[in-house]
Amino acid sequence: MLIDYHLHNHFSPDSETDTRKIIERLQEMKIKHICITNHGEWFDKTEETVGVFEFNEVYSRLNSAKQEIEKLRPEYPNMDIAFGLELQYQPKAKDEIKKLLSKIQFDYILGSAHIMDEIVISGGLNAGNYFKDKSEEQAYTAYFEELLKWVEDGDFNNVAHFDIIKKSGYKFYGDFNPIPYKPIIQKILNKxxxxxxxxxxxxxxxxxxxxxxxxxxxxxxxxVETGIENYTLGSDAHELHEVGRHLDEALQIAKDVGIKYLSTYKKRQPTKIPISDY
Ligand SMILES: [Zn+2]
Ligand SMILES: [Zn+2]
Structure with a gap:
């Protein structure tokens, strides 16, 4: 039995997936512990208003998303359905984010850094603009420094897609090798x-x-060496066919590197389940 703790549905600005279909597909895949984690801030395909965090828009959208989950839960008593959020690092929205977290109780929050210099670096239309005038060292170091600030500053549970910079970066610099970045990465892990x-x-x-x-x-x-205790698995599905994808491979990697538990969350509190149970 696996967990999928990173899923986007039709309340995410960048997804149209029906929630019931997500739940039923995961049920068929025997993935019981799941969490819907829509973007707080805006993500549009044109990227003209990407990253905008407008409190009333975010509140009403996520409140509706929560109500939908609460309505669906009793229909799927064998599924453990958590309600989460994915938040982009942006210090200028700090007060609005705080207000949102005081008004809506989330089970789990992912902290992400997909926007650098107002460019979506995680595979957006304009990602190349971020990399084109930078060496790999410049591009990746700036990203990890941004992530470090978010980890120091942010109110969230887990770091999402830790090295997502490589998703577009590999096209410019080839396969990602983390070794040269160990000093900055280790600072993030310590934090x-x-x-x-x-x-x-x-x-x-x-x-x-x-x-x-x-x-x-x-x-x-x-x-693992740093002693970090909480880990989740997530497919980051925006479309139905992506739900639950490759999680069995991720579980094997987790076991190989010596991760002992995976966590599920209720009201931001983790419950650790021994990885041997999966
Ligand atoms: Zn993300
Ligand atoms: Zn996501």
């Missing part, structure tokens, strides 16, 4: 440990050319 956060194993890019888990298994080994 994750210190603030009681965790790390998700995100499979969204395993079918892409870059074909790597987020984070790279080497980084996961460092996570």
């Amino acid at each position: 994750i440990k210190e603030t009681g956060k965790g790390v998700e194993l995100n499979t969204a890019s395993m079918h892409h050319k870059c074909h790597q888990l987020f984070p790279h298994p080497e980084i996961l080994k460092w996570c």
